[in-house]
Amino acid sequence: DTAVSQTPKYLVTQMGNDKSIKCEQNLGHDTMYWYKQDSKKFLKIMFSYNNKELIINETVPNRFSPKSPDKAHLNLHINSLELGDSAVYFCASSQPGTAIYEQYFGPGTRLTVT
Amino acid sequence: AQSVTQPDIHITVSEGASLELRCNYSYGATPYLFWYVQSPGQGLQLLLKYFSGDTLVQGIKGFEAEFKRSQSSFNLRKPSVHWSDAAEYFCAVGAPMNSGNTPLVFGKGTRLSVIA
Known part of the structure; x- marks a missing residue:
């Protein structure tokens, strides 16, 4: 019973294509995130959604469009893929409104753009 | 703005030796502090966290970390490293907001290599 799952785990595609990564959490959390891990392993927040509403967008290009159909899902759609988009993308979730919170991460999606 | 510095990019230790991974943070108040581990090709697993109270926190896999406010540090330690501890270790800071x-x-990140 995976807490945060992502599909696909690996994604290889060519420049200019459009692709989507899906994320689902079964923890009942209200907040979900997308992080990008670059080739140097640096992790940085991209988006944060709380109960299906976008609350954080960290100067990510417009080619990236997150979509949250319900609070258990946060998908990431990327248009016109570029070489620099190659990275590992991690989805995470947390539960706001609690004094102590932690983020649970998915296994990551390794995107390779050729 | 919050920031986290892990001064060591790569550390190599012998199996059975002790380990200390350094982490310094920058934040205006007492932050929430975390250590995550990422094994090769895997996601992030939470090792331990600090919010308040006892400054020495115990985590999983025999790890512990000590919060030192005066040094703005949250170093991770383990008394005896196992070969399976070889991984990438990330220190993270979160703002202590009620919304969470x-x-x-x-x-x-600090990459840990373990040698026999």
């Missing part, structure tokens, strides 16, 4: 939905700010 702020993203984490990560350090750049």
